[in-house]
Amino acid sequence: MSKSLVSISDFNKEEILKIMELAAHFESNPGEQLLHGRVFATLFFEPSTRTRLSFESAINRLGGRVIGFSEAGNTSVSKGESLHDTVKMVSNYCDLIVMRHYIEGAARYASEVASVPVVNAGDGSNQHPSQTLLDLYSIKKTQGRLDGIHIVMVGDLKYGRTVHSLLQALSHFGARFTFVSPEELKLPDEYKIFLRDHGMKFTETTDMREAIKDADILYMTRVQRERFSDLMEYERVKSAYVLKADMLRGTRDNLRILHPLPRITEIDTDVDADPKAYYFEQARNGVFTRQAIISYLLGVK
């Protein structure tokens, strides 16, 4: 069976490091035509402009061609075709499938059905491994290392899949974590158990200003109104998890702010001009990282 990337746990530490190395290579050589004549399918059963464009940019830079759809509305899926049959058929047309689906586990199932590699571009609230790898690449690039960083994660730590996957990936590298979130959106116990089992240090707090003072990475996520059962509580806490430029005073020089985007209000626009703001470069790193993932899975690099 061909190698797929469905969950961040599909890659071991060596493979993660290999992706980091390849991403750096593609950043210096963005137009290397390694995939000339190959065809890629991007199946987006759920729309995601940012992720789809990033993958398609990566494929195009490598000289590949793209077929696919950006929403399931006008496809055979709307006629009731099963995911099984769609994937089976599409794998006859292409060399690799990039798939996003609102059904959780859809990508794992697709990887069992398809005869070509499958890259999961998000399956519901479950996994989005290319995001995790680009987060890691951004950390590596800005800190010069992945080992032993202090990362402060802020916002929706309960439902945020990027947070869960990133902490799983960082467990290979001995990170120290500080979790900042409202009570209703605290990190679930299963991840705390995971961190303890892997010998990782972590603390929980509600005070972001204090937490970021000795941070290397500040990983911001969106606190969504619809996550709160008590809207009064949401109104009360939301400003406590908004980053403003003045809060960066007294923080480390090497601190960089990451955010999986889209950002709504949780990072004030006055932060954008600060040299510590890194979220737009982070999105740019996504293209190199996806070039790396695709070339690795196809064995061309």
Next chain:
Amino acid sequence: MKRDDKTVLEVSALENGTVIDHIPAGSLFKIINILSLDNITNRITFGTNLESKRIGTKALIKIADMEVDRHYLSRIALFAPEARLSYIKNFEVAEKIKLTVPDTIEGGVRCANPVCVTNHEKVTPKFDVVDKSDITLRCRYCEKITTTDQFEIIK
């Protein structure tokens, strides 16, 4: 010792078949469901709320002239991890199996996540058992957790 003699006597009363003992009383009907015992015509004896030193109150099932297929063992173990299963031949215990909770489960239990692919496509649910004492399953597809109180049997 006397109790044991009595149990052996009851088991021996079966000429050929299967005895499942040490089922937690609350799991009896789940086991009946797993084995589809409500749909067979064999002679079956159930006992429940019997005293058990090991698990409080237990249940017991005796099925005449049927050898319960071994592929059910891991599913039974999810609901009755302490159970003993005996195959009876000619009034003798031909084989006694102490059930063990397996590392993985294929089929038999529904993933508790309503948006999991196994609840939307024709896919056999597959789980890793992540906790064997307080039985907890992690779906191989959606990676979400299903706990005992959420167990729903599928066939």
